[in-house]
Amino acid sequence: MxxxxxxxxxxxxxxxxxxxxxxxxxxxxxLLDPQYAALQGLADAVGRGAAAAYAVLVAAVSYRLAMRGEEWWSCASQLLSGYPPPRDVESLRANVERFLAECRGSIIAREAKVSRVRRLAAGARDLLSRLLSDADLPLREPGRVLEGVARALGSEREAKTVAFSVKMAYYAARPRGSMRPLSxxxxxxxxxxxxxxxxxxxxxxxxxxxxxxxxxxxxxxxxxxxxxxxxxxxxxxxxxxxxxxxxxxxxxxxxxxxxxxxxxxxxxxxxxxxxxxxxxxxxxxxxx
Known part of the structure; x- marks a missing residue:
């Protein structure tokens, strides 16, 4: 090329x-990004930390979707908001797997998406656990989130879903009205x-x-x-x-x-x- x-x-x-x-x-x-609106709705339901951790896992499998991106994040927000709030990384992972089973947007390569979620949950366990208890981490140290996701997936920092995971975690963590940008x-x-x-x-x-x-x-x-x-x-x-x-x-x-x-x-x-x-x-x- x-x-x-x-x-x-x-x-x-x-x-x-x-x-x-x-x-x-x-x-x-x-005002205009439906992804931000969806993740703020999820944060209202489960808390900013859990929403940020969910965002990392969902963003990592946001490829080959059977619906538009804004519909995908709306589906994630609605379904994950209705599940019992995650207490730890295991319940976080289980809820995302349940979401993948129930949202029609994941029908293409669903098994591969589940496998990727499991791989990320295992490889980035410490990061996800920290997110559950420290909602400001994506705002304060986005590079740490980026490196953790890339290392767990064995991907380069430039990979689309790796960088996207950081952006979506930031959207979940940033309260409405906050003018705090990413680095x-x-x-x-x-x-x-x-x-x-x-x-x-x-x-x-x-x-x-x-x-x-x-x-x-x-x-x-x-x-x-x-x-x-x-x-x-x-x-x-x-x-x-x-x-x-x-x-x-x-x-x-x-x-x-x-x-x-x-x-x-x-x-x-x-x-x-x-x-x-x-x-x-x-x-x-x-x-x-």
């Missing part, structure tokens, strides 16, 4: 994101939405399909890390922005996608000029 990072486009996208600002993106997460050193999880926007924003140029970036995410992760550094917005929060608006360049023609992104950002009370700038820079070229 031949991928080129385009420095000029990185700077233009970073300028647009900087005009938006980190506080606006944190507000956007609360800068988390790799961007590159799913099809992020891969598409990586191309449509022009920050990377791919000779083949944008889907190649899902299989080999490092060029996109490097480009978004540069956007993060230049804009002052940590990559997990860039990921939130792309999650909320990233469906549009993939599903709509370029001009319609630009208008849809601008409207969506205005729903979070983003000023019109900043919303227009972000929408324009994220739809620089069509998705292909």
């Amino acid at each position: 031949v991928v080129t990072i385009r420095e000029e486009r990185v700077r233009r996208v970073a300028d647009a994101v900087r005009s938006l600002g980190l506080e606006a993106i944190l507000r956007l997460e609360e 800068f050193d988390l790799p961007m999880p590159v799913d099809v939405r992020v891969a598409c926007v990586s191309v449509t924003s022009g920050i990377v140029e791919v000779k083949a399909s944008y889907r190649e970036l899902v299989r080999e995410p490092r060029p996109a992760q490097q480009a978004w890390a540069q956007v993060s550094r230049l804009s002052g917005v940590p990559t997990p929060h860039l990921d939130s922005l792309l999650w909320v608006v990233g469906w549009a360049p993939r599903d709509l023609p370029q001009a319609e996608a630009r208008a849809a992104i601008e409207r969506r950002l205005r729903e979070a009370s983003i000023p019109p000029e900043a919303a227009r700038s972000v929408a324009t820079e994220l739809t620089y070229v069509p998705c292909r």
Whole structure:
């Protein structure tokens, strides 16, 4: 796969994101990201620590889903909220296995997902136990969560579900109204939405399909890390922005996608000029 990072486009996208600002993106997460809403509902039911531990395990098996991501997290929140609250890692693992058996979103490769949960629960036992008793751990030491999950799964830090586990644990742990961001050193999880926007924003140029970036995410992760550094917005929060608006360049023609992104950002009370700038820079070229 031949991928080129385009420095000029990185700077233009970073300028647009900087005009938006980190506080606006944190507000956007609360108002528009259904994953945050689902995990806050779970935290209300079982406590922030247990919700963060659940989030680590569920995020690690959030692949090859038979439903949209927002539906998956809603299913997780509803089912896990109804089970007896986990007392320890064993009951935590058992509840997640029960969720996998009952949620239709896990029907593809369900046995592999169960095996992965068991592997993570065994290999990251100390981390999960700590999360159950220390809900602020993902806020205070996200790198510790990242390393613990990667080591337990034998995966690289850049692996999509590894980085995603940290982001979802943070969502569960961060109370509503908190303006406490994550640190800068988390790799961007590159799913099809992020891969598409990586191309449509022009920050990377791919000779083949944008889907190649899902299989080999490092060029996109490097480009978004540069956007993060230049804009002052940590990559997990860039990921939130792309999650909320990233469906549009993939599903709509370029001009319609630009208008849809601008409207969506205005729903979070983003000023019109900043919303227009972000929408324009994220739809620089069509998705292909």
